[in-house]
Amino acid sequence: MLQQKIPATVITGFLGAGKTTIIRNMLMNAGGKKIALIINEFGDLGVDGEVLKGCGADNCTEDDIIELTNGCICCTVADDFVPTMQRLLERDERPDHIVIETSGLALPQPLVAAFNWPDIRTRVTVDGVVTVVDSAAVAAGRFADDHDRVDAMREQDASLDHDSPLEELFEDQLTCADLIVLNKTDLLDGEGIAAVRSEVAGRINRRPTLVEARNGEVPAIVLLGLGAGSEADIENRKSHHELEHEAAHASGEGHDHLHHHDHDxxxxxxxxxxxxxxxxxxxxxxxxxxxxxxxxxxxxxxxxxxxxxxxxxxxxxxxxxxxxxxxxxxxxxxxxxxxxxxxxxxxxxxxxxxxxxxx
Ligand SMILES: Nc1nc2c(ncn2[C@@H]2O[C@H](COP(=O)(O)OP(=O)(O)OP(=O)(O)O)[C@@H](O)[C@H]2O)c(=O)[nH]1
Structure with missing residues (x-):
């Protein structure tokens, strides 16, 4: 019998945006859904896995929490993520839903693209990419580079390729989203939230849904069941890095001048x-x-x-x-x-x- 594909939600967002908090909340109100969690963290201490195991949800036991600890998920897709997913899919008890928390420094694009691999594509689909935003950090200008200053530096040194790593990563994570959660709105007033909304919307060409949240409280019904099939749309969500490569190919330039992957x-x-x-x-x-x-x-x-x-x-x-x-x-x-x-x-x-x- 042909089994239905298992939906997988990718939760991404910069360091400390509230990904683990949102997942912890979701586990508590996911109804009877059996959830498998794949967690990837930057830094080898495994704090997120510990925090999530500590919440003792029945629908997601310690066995259902898998930690990927060999580096950032977007760089270890082939060696780490795909085999882990294959093992998860071989289990006797299939989860109803898979939730993947990326590290705060991960580009979601390579992860989502992995769902097009032959062995994965037939069994799982990306239900949605959820990008969590620390609204207070955006309001404080954490991801806004000082473009005038960088332009002035470039005038003096033409070889300088110095887009802010924080800003690029922030935009790449937004670009990949089906749902953007503007979290930590408790730290802002109405005007501040409106400014964050317009800044976020101004940084992307696509039009994903935006929801506001405080303390990671987003109902499971909003997070899960988006039915986006994001892997089929990956061409429309390219990262800065991918676009730079394409531009270099198109102009016949080599790759030497391109800067490295962001989290270096x-x-x-x-x-x-x-x-x-x-x-x-x-x-x-x-x-x-x-x-x-x-x-x-x-x-x-x-x-x-x-x-x-x-x-x-x-x-x-x-x-x-x-x-x-x-x-x-x-x-x-x-x-x-x-x-x-x-x-x-x-x-x-x-x-x-x-x-x-x-x-
Ligand atoms: N004030 C406030 N704090 C929040 C909110 N959501 C999360 N936090 C706090 O922000 C901190 C980071 O939250 P996490 O959920 O661990 O963030 P994360 O995105 O998983 O972090 P990394 O995995 O390290 O990238 C914790 O101290 C949370 O309690 C919120 O809506 N408001």
């Missing part, structure tokens, strides 16, 4: 720190370090002596949330582990030193 411009490292007895003071010191070094994202777990629970720390720019998520398990080593993500041009030694001193 980002770097992460994981740190183990001592136990933290005063988390509030630690957070204040971290805030200063984040601001001084322009850390894009910091997250992880903190061992607070005397507390039975594990403290989660989540920083997106200098906005820092902390909460106790679950008790340390019996036999689990209590420790403070953080992953820190920033731009490649960083002075690493200085950043490591500053975070260590904050502990």
């Amino acid at each position: 411009e980002f770097e992460s490292f994981a740190l183990r720190l001592p136990a933290i007895s005063d988390p509030a003071a630690f957070v204040e010191r971290l805030r200063s370090v984040i601001e001084a070094h322009d850390i894009l994202r910091l997250k992880g777990f903190v061992d607070v002596p005397g507390k039975p629970m594990r403290l989660v720390v989540q920083a997106v720019g200098s906005r820092i949330d902390t909460y106790f998520d679950r008790p340390w398990a019996a036999g689990e080593k209590r420790e403070t582990r953080l992953v820190v993500i920033g731009l490649h041009e960083w002075d690493f030694a200085a950043v490591v030193d500053a975070v260590e001193k904050a502990a």
Whole structure:
């Protein structure tokens, strides 16, 4: 009997936009749907998988959460994503829906294109690409490059190919969307939200649906069941990188002058720190370090002596949330582990030193 294709939703969006929060919420209101999750994260600490396992949803158990940890999903499609998907599809119990969370630095295009592979195409389809936007970061100009400054620099050095990596990635993720979630609207007023809406709409040629959300609260019925079949439309969603290649081919130029794939411009490292007895003071010191070094994202777990629970720390720019998520398990080593993500041009030694001193 011909089985129906399993719908797969791709959740993308820049570092800290709220992808994991939206998925956690969705798991809680997905009705009886059996969900399989594929999670990819930049930085090797696996915080998102831990957070999602910690929410204990019946319709998505630990077995249904698969972490891809060998680098960014858009670069490891053939080696990592496709085999993982094949194994998932071989399971006796088919999921009703597959949800894939990309890393915050991933280009969704290569992932969506993988759904056209012969072995995958017959069994799964992309139900929709959901791009999550940190509305507060957009309003603060995080993704807006200073074009006048770059143009002036180019005048002095014609070889400079210096589009902002953040801006390009932001646009590539928007370009691929079927649904854009303007998240974190709780941090803006009506005027701010309207400005974000028009900025987002102004950066794309396609017209995906826009919805607003606070704390990642988007009903499962809005997220799942878009029925977009996005893999068939991938030609209309090209990234800057793909368009540059095409332009270079068309003009007969070589590729040498093209800059590399976007997330070569980002770097992460994981740190183990001592136990933290005063988390509030630690957070204040971290805030200063984040601001001084322009850390894009910091997250992880903190061992607070005397507390039975594990403290989660989540920083997106200098906005820092902390909460106790679950008790340390019996036999689990209590420790403070953080992953820190920033731009490649960083002075690493200085950043490591500053975070260590904050502990
Ligand atoms: N104020 C506010 N904070 C939010 C909202 N949604 C998420 N957050 C917080 O933003 C931080 C990052 O959220 P995540 O869901 O982990 O973001 P992510 O996109 O999965 O992050 P990466 O996987 O690292 O790219 C957490 O501290 C969340 O609690 C929101 O709507 N409003």
